[in-house]
Amino acid sequence: MDADIRAIARWAGSQGWTITGDTKGYTRFYDPRGRYVVSYPATPSNPRRRMNDLVTKLKAAGLELPPPSKKILRSRRRRDR
Numbered sequence: 001m002d003a004d005i006r007a008i009a010r011w012a013g014s015q016g017w018t019i020t021g022d023t024k025g026y027t028r029f030y031d032p033r034g035r036y037v038v039s040y041p042a043t044p045s046n047p048r049r050r051m052n053d054l055v056t057k058l059k060a061a062g063l064e065l066p067p068p069s070k071k072i073l074r075s076r077r078r079r080d081r
């Protein structure tokens with residue numbers, strides 16, 4: 001997996017998303033229902049643009065990016081009591 005998207009993949013995996021790598025070097029993201037959302041190549045020709053596309057498509061599919069801080073998570077837990 002590309003070092004650029006390691007943190008995003010870790011966050012998505014903790015939220016129930018499935019992240020797979022194929023033999024062609026693509027990292028593929030599947031939502032919690034198992035539907036394909038987006039892929040990221042191992043060597044993108046324009047990394048900045050591909051990263052923006054990745055984040056945009058993941059947000060549209062329902063993944064909260066950037067991950068919320070510990071302070072925000074704590075306030076949500078308190079609110080949900």
